[in-house]
Amino acid sequence: MKQTHIHTILIANRGEISSRVARTCRQMGIKSVAVFSDADRDAPFVQDADMAVHIGPSTVSKSYLDQQKIVGAAKAVGANAIHPGYGFLSENADFAELCEQNNIIWIGPNPKAINAMGSKSEAKRIMQSNGVPTVPGYQGDDQSNDLLKEEAMSIGFPVLLKATTGGGGKGMRIVHQESELVGAIESAKRESKHAFGSEELIIEKYINSGRHIEFQIFGDKHGNVIHLFERECSIQRRYQKVMEESPSPVMTLNLQNKMSEAAINAAKALNYDNAGTVEFIFDDKSGDFYFLEINTRLQVEHPVTEEITGLDLVQMQIESAQGFPLSISQENLSVKGYSIELRLYAENPENNFLPETGIIHLFSVPKINGFRLESTVKSGSEISIYYDPMIAKLIVTGNNRLQALSKMKYVLENLVCLGVTTNQRFLLELMKHQDIINGEYNTHFIQNEFGQHISFDTSVEFLHECMICASLYQWNLRQQKRTLLTHLPSGWRNSPYQDQFDKYSYKEDEYLVNYKSTNNDFHFTISENEYIINDLVIEGNSVQFTSNGIRKKFSIATDKDSVYIHHPQASSIRIELQARLPLQDSEDEKGSYIAPMPSQVISVLVKKGDQVTSGTALIVLSSMKMENTITAHEDGIVQDVYVTSDQSIPSGTELINIKSVE
Numbered sequence: 001m002k003q004t005h006i007h008t009i010l011i012a013n014r015g016e017i018s019s020r021v022a023r024t025c026r027q028m029g030i031k032s033v034a035v036f037s038d039a040d041r042d043a044p045f046v047q048d049a050d051m052a053v054h055i056g057p058s059t060v061s062k063s064y065l066d067q068q069k070i071v072g073a074a075k076a077v078g079a080n081a082i083h084p085g086y087g088f089l090s091e092n093a094d095f096a097e098l099c100e101q102n103n104i105i106w107i108g109p110n111p112k113a114i115n116a117m118g119s120k121s122e123a124k125r126i127m128q129s130n131g132v133p134t135v136p137g138y139q140g141d142d143q144s145n146d147l148l149k150e151e152a153m154s155i156g157f158p159v160l161l162k163a164t165t166g167g168g169g170k171g172m173r174i175v176h177q178e179s180e181l182v183g184a185i186e187s188a189k190r191e192s193k194h195a196f197g198s199e200e201l202i203i204e205k206y207i208n209s210g211r212h213i214e215f216q217i218f219g220d221k222h223g224n225v226i227h228l229f230e231r232e233c234s235i236q237r238r239y240q241k242v243m244e245e246s247p248s249p250v251m252t253l254n255l256q257n258k259m260s261e262a263a264i265n266a267a268k269a270l271n272y273d274n275a276g277t278v279e280f281i282f283d284d285k286s287g288d289f290y291f292l293e294i295n296t297r298l299q300v301e302h303p304v305t306e307e308i309t310g311l312d313l314v315q316m317q318i319e320s321a322q323g324f325p326l327s328i329s330q331e332n333l334s335v336k337g338y339s340i341e342l343r344l345y346a347e348n349p350e351n352n353f354l355p356e357t358g359i360i361h362l363f364s365v366p367k368i369n370g371f372r373l374e375s376t377v378k379s380g381s382e383i384s385i386y387y388d389p390m391i392a393k394l395i396v397t398g399n400n401r402l403q404a405l406s407k408m409k410y411v412l413e414n415l416v417c418l419g420v421t422t423n424q425r426f427l428l429e430l431m432k433h434q435d436i437i438n439g440e441y442n443t444h445f446i447q448n449e450f451g452q453h454i455s456f457d458t459s460v461e462f463l464h465e466c467m468i469c470a471s472l473y474q475w476n477l478r479q480q481k482r483t484l485l486t487h488l489p490s491g492w493r494n495s496p497y498q499d500q501f502d503k504y505s506y507k508e509d510e511y512l513v514n515y516k517s518t519n520n521d522f523h524f525t526i527s528e529n530e531y532i533i534n535d536l537v538i539e540g541n542s543v544q545f546t547s548n549g550i551r552k553k554f555s556i557a558t559d560k561d562s563v564y565i566h567h568p569q570a571s572s573i574r575i576e577l578q579a580r581l582p583l584q585d586s587e588d589e590k591g592s593y594i595a596p597m598p599s600q601v602i603s604v605l606v607k608k609g610d611q612v613t614s615g616t617a618l619i620v621l622s623s624m625k626m627e628n629t630i631t632a633h634e635d636g637i638v639q640d641v642y643v644t645s646d647q648s649i650p651s652g653t654e655l656i657n658i659k660s661v662e
């Protein structure tokens, strides 16, 4: 077998997987080329590759799915290989052939294997003739409604109708009784025709208590096939995976031997020569398992396998495509630790998981050992209407399952993603669920446990503290503005912000937030609850304060009147600013002097009742090793001094009040 040297790889994809492939290219000394559409011009993945080629409009059919454009881009930059990632053209045998016709190495399995697995009926037939167990069902050519009905009846309810050329759960229907059958066949055919251009269906026995367990397989061009153990992906929503873990909580050595043997047989039946995944449905009740399909590409969830095996699957793909034999044998493979992946989506769990779009103003993740982030975004990125709303994949690995779960919980509590609504809180609730902790679940788990209408509880006190955070953040911004306008250090200004009112709404309720600052504190009243807030520190998007003796740290981002706040207690929430109602300046407030940044009071030079003239030194502050002397900007009498020497004060503290005498 001739080996070909790959020097430049064009990545025919976008988002996190484009960045992921580019990373391995770099490590292998291979040049990477990203492609991007209009909407992705500023996306981080474009920067992650060594080169990038613009391939057209945002609509996928005119960019990421346009085969000629992509091959043209590869030729234009001299790329001699294409990695398709997942989705888009990754399982398109015609595209794989087009690459080869253009002397571009296709980093994926041979087009024949892709083709065979593109049809669920043919895939099942091949598996059956190679001794791989398949779900009892019908996968024949006769597609008349009468015959389909007859077959379904003889399989026995419940049955599952599937689009033969389908994917992503589209065109699937569970049918529980005869009366639903014809209607379901007709609508599944319609949906399938619309989505995949073919109305052909297969029918399967529906496994009521099924777990989705898949095996990562790997082949080379020399006939070697190995498996890299299993991943369990039973936690799904609308047949789409939400959580993936490896090893599976139900795996035993005996089961692993049987399933991996079936997976390898399946791969060998196809002369499989790259990365692939053999999916099975495991019947929780009987312990039997059945072949579902082979995905002929790198999977979204490949990182969990990488974490427990220590292998780089993208590197292995590239090596296989170059014609190298597999560099590792089955006997040398072992599982180390436990890995879990969750998919963070821009979607609203409280609104039937509808996708969300918008700008992610703030994105940061905690840095802990064993946490791997595969992400599409950075602060300032946009989640557009054009593409899948996945923001990031969160992967954690621990010595055992409980440790991995607890790390994932920590990651979810401390991940900051502000600006669009995400499923972060939902994922957190998932991690806390006792059945998940016990590993006792099946593919119905989300539907059964969370149902159609999800609503997260938020404690009143926490909500109030978020509003306090929002008001103090806005207040600080106004302070800064004022300070900027007056050019420090003479910017010690009148204070129009004693006794402020902000009005917020959260979900259907409105909240009136009343606050004023005294010496060192802020006094807040919200719905008759009083809060004394001190130790305020605001740095960038971080707001810290002490409330009720407990120090709290929030992250905050605003977008017009929407305020997004994160605190580990409840992931993030969004409140809406209704109105800010500053009171009219009172005479008193006119003479207030304010500290524009956190400071130390060095000395107070005047006392209550003293007469001062414009320019009299009043208070000396120190901040960031610089001294500032506060001077009176008009003649007057000291009404009140609010600070004392040696005191540390947060930004915005009222220092002194002087009544002017004209």
Ligand code: ADP
Pocket (backbone or CB within 6 Å): 135, 160, 162, 166, 167, 168, 169, 170, 204, 205, 206, 207, 208, 210, 212, 236, 239, 279, 281, 292, 293, 443
């Ligand atoms: P797709 O190609 O649309 O992803 P799959 O055949 O891979 O379709 O099935 C997707 C999901 O549907 C599986 O992960 C599993 O949860 C469920 N499923 C598929 N076939 C069956 C079956 N026969 N019984 C029960 N659940 C099934």
